[in-house]
Amino acid sequence: MIEPLLKVKNLRQHFKISRNFTVKAVNGVSFEIYPGETYGLVGESGSGKTTIGRSIIRLYDPTDGEIFFNRDKISGELSHRTWRRLRKNMQMIFQDPMSSLNPRKKIGDIIGEGLDIHKLYSSQKERNEIIGEILKKVGLSPAHAERYPQQFSGGQRQRVGIARALVMNPRLIIADECISALDVSIQAQVVNLMKDIQAETKCAYLFIAHDLSMVKYISDRIGVLHKGYLVETGTTREIFSNPAHPYTQSLLSAVPQPNPAVEKQRQLISYDAAKANYEKATMRRLSDTHFVMT
Amino acid sequence: MEKNILTVKNLDITFRTNAGNIHAIRGVDFYLPSGKTVALVGESGSGKSVTMKAVTGLLDSNAIINSGNIFYNGEDLLTLTKKDLRQKINGQQIAMVFQDPMTSLDPTMSIGEQIMEGMFLHKKISRDDARQRAIELLNLVGITDAENRMKNYPHQLSGGMRQRVVIAIALSCEPKILICDEPTTALDVTVQARILNLIKDIQAEMNLSVIYITHDLGVVAKVADFVNVMYAGKVIEVGTVEEIFYDPRHPYTWGLLSAMPDLETDDDRLYSIPGSPPNLLHEPKGDAFAPRNKFAMKIDEREEPPMFKISETHYAATWLLHPDAPKVELPAELKSRLMRSRKAANYD
Numbered sequence: 116m117i118e119p120l121l122k123v124k125n126l127r128q129h130f131k132i133s134r135n136f137t138v139k140a141v142n143g144v145s146f147e148i149y150p151g152e153t154y155g156l157v158g159e160s161g162s163g164k165t166t167i168g169r170s171i172i173r174l175y176d177p178t179d180g181e182i183f184f185n186r187d188k189i190s191g192e193l194s195h196r197t198w199r200r201l202r203k204n205m206q207m208i209f210q211d212p213m214s215s216l217n218p219r220k221k222i223g224d225i226i227g228e229g230l231d232i233h234k235l236y237s238s239q240k241e242r243n244e245i246i247g248e249i250l251k252k253v254g255l256s257p258a259h260a261e262r263y264p265q266q267f268s269g270g271q272r273q274r275v276g277i278a279r280a281l282v283m284n285p286r287l288i289i290a291d292e293c294i295s296a297l298d299v300s301i302q303a304q305v306v307n308l309m310k311d312i313q314a315e316t317k318c319a320y321l322f323i324a325h326d327l328s329m330v331k332y333i334s335d336r337i338g339v340l341h342k343g344y345l346v347e348t349g350t351t352r353e354i355f356s357n358p359a360h361p362y363t364q365s366l367l368s369a370v371p372q373p374n375p376a377v378e379k380q381r382q383l384i385s386y387d388a389a390k391a392n393y394e395k396a397t398m399r400r401l402s403d404t405h406f407v408m409t
Numbered sequence: 410m411e412k413n414i415l416t417v418k419n420l421d422i423t424f425r426t427n428a429g430n431i432h433a434i435r436g437v438d439f440y441l442p443s444g445k446t447v448a449l450v451g452e453s454g455s456g457k458s459v460t461m462k463a464v465t466g467l468l469d470s471n472a473i474i475n476s477g478n479i480f481y482n483g484e485d486l487l488t489l490t491k492k493d494l495r496q497k498i499n500g501q502q503i504a505m506v507f508q509d510p511m512t513s514l515d516p517t518m519s520i521g522e523q524i525m526e527g528m529f530l531h532k533k534i535s536r537d538d539a540r541q542r543a544i545e546l547l548n549l550v551g552i553t554d555a556e557n558r559m560k561n562y563p564h565q566l567s568g569g570m571r572q573r574v575v576i577a578i579a580l581s582c583e584p585k586i587l588i589c590d591e592p593t594t595a596l597d598v599t600v601q602a603r604i605l606n607l608i609k610d611i612q613a614e615m616n617l618s619v620i621y622i623t624h625d626l627g628v629v630a631k632v633a634d635f636v637n638v639m640y641a642g643k644v645i646e647v648g649t650v651e652e653i654f655y656d657p658r659h660p661y662t663w664g665l666l667s668a669m670p671d672l673e674t675d676d677d678r679l680y681s682i683p684g685s686p687p688n689l690l691h692e693p694k695g696d697a698f699a700p701r702n703k704f705a706m707k708i709d710e711r712e713e714p715p716m717f718k719i720s721e722t723h724y725a726a727t728w729l730l731h732p733d734a735p736k737v738e739l740p741a742e743l744k745s746r747l748m749r750s751r752k753a754a755n756y757d
Contacts, residue, residue, distance in 0.1 A: 298452040298624065298686075299665060300665065300668045303669075303679040328627075328671060331670070332670040366598065366599060368602075369599045369601065369602040370672065371601070371602070371625065371626075373666060374671065375630040375650045376754030376756070377754070378630040383599075383602050383603070383606070
């Protein structure tokens with residue numbers, strides 16, 4: 116059996132706002148990501164999908180639960196060594212390519228920062244070669260290393276964001292809504308690039324998005340989040356052809372389709388979120404890969 | 410022929426900036442038939458929002474209108490003064506729903522006041538009547554417990570509720586035309602579907618004509634009767650929604666359609682349009698889409714294609730439709746996709 120690359124067990128992430136008020140963003144979410152696969156995380160805004168991504172890469176300290184990465188436990192206190200290993204092997208691509216690149220740094224230095232910190236080269240020449248190589252891989256040219264972020268278009272900047280994550284040769288890349296700020300034609304370019312890179316480097320993706328047709332297209336398995344609970348998880352086929360949870364069904368019924376005849380007869384399935392009470396719910400097994408909360 | 414409530418003719422707009430003059434709109438024509446829904450589709454920078462800003466007189470002060478007419482009920486809006494436009498047209502005849510409900514409401518005013526504000530400005534109406542009307546509007550847009558909600562402030566409402574309030578404000582003076590600028594991009598899919606249905610119901614009830622500005626083809630398929638595809642400041646293809654989705658003719662429309670996966674897409678790769686849209690700081694020579702078009706011919710580099718007529722309602726600006734042009738095969742993925750959707754729709 117293949118060992119999971121990432122194992123999230125009962126993750127809880129609460130934010131204390133004041134003495135009497137705590138936001139319970141994530142409430143006991145468990146899932147696994149295997150090497151080389153793409154796991155899609157979908158849900159409406161406020162469902163906790165971004166929080167999960169950020170807790171995994173330890174931008175937040177999880178309130179409760181355990182996270183294992185490559186057999187290292189990465190929740191709780193970490194040793195210096197584990198930190199370094201985590202930082203090298205897990206990378207993130209952020210949502211907004213306009214604000215996630217430092218405007219005062221050259222592209223080459225933005226991409227090279229991780230290399231500098233982890234001392235992954237022996238000479239300046241080698242550093243430049245690595246950066247040039249990665250720029251070529253994401254469809255830019257090595258000469259671009261000398262430019263600043265504002266000299267690039269949105270799609271190109273997102274390529275830089277991808278290059279920055281890739282240069283560390285990570286095992287897992289967390290892509291948080293990484294295409295939603297881009298134009299439709301550019302989205303397709305970036306998604307194709309991500310697929311090509313995965314085929315080449317066998318890295319795994321945690322693909323966080325709210326656009327279900329894109330998630331379906333890129334993911335091997337999908338988890339559906341609602342109010343900080345994972346209400347359903349399964350392979351892409353299982354989720355789309357046989358959605359079991361009423362929330363998943365309502366979500367799928369709302370995905371716009373580029374076909375007028377289909378759109379004009381579409382019936383929405385409504386889901387009363389106020390009635391949902393997940394606190395005592397348990398996961399029911401439908402198949403080896405398909406689980407639903409009941 | 411149906412009567413057009415709004416006609417934009419040969420609109421041409423330049424923006425003066427520090428970097429130089431940006432020729433943002435390069436001769437746009439479009440029509441809004443009364444009671445119908447027209448969508449303007451295109452990438453950012455294609456000029457769809459600028460066109461609508463010209464209609465509502467909201468253009469920034471560095472915009473220069475070089476030529477063109479915008480006829481609303483036979484009156485050219487471009488000849489009106491800003492004051493007349495504000496008093497007679499905006500809000501009363503033509504109302505707008507903006508993209509982001511988080512920022513388009515005033516955080517310091519209760520939503521009831523905000524809905525009534527326009528009515529006091531444009532109509533002789535008593536406070537009691539305005540209040541009554543505002544409650545009716547809130548009910549119309551599906552907000553329950555309207556009477557109490559009137560006192561709420563925007564931050565007390567969710568995104569979907571806020572967008573409903575924005576729609577209620579737009580409808581407060583019974584406009585004839587509703588312009589929706591990406592009304593649902595900031596919202597979740599389930600909320601989006603509900604808002605689109607709402608606009609549709611209200612349209613039927615109040616006999617509104619609606620213009621959608623969007624880049625989401627799924628939304629277009631749901632709401633539109635007619636579609637205008639824009640690229641680099643021009644309308645490059647126009648047709649009924651069926652013509653655009655089942656029989657597109659412009660390579661850019663092909664690209665847009667195939668770049669968006671539908672739920673049946675199983676291919677390993679998405680078709681993507683290479684490159685990025687042109688910078689209108691430098692006037693494109695020939696067909697603006699040619700550098701990204703794999704079907705581009707020599708003439709595309711020299712001369713801009715005119716609109717070729719395909720049917721009474723369907724026109725496209727590409728040299729591929731010229732009688733002398735070679736026949737081209739559609740990309741395979743798109744071809745199977747079109748077959749599939751035509752079949753689902755029983756389209757000839």
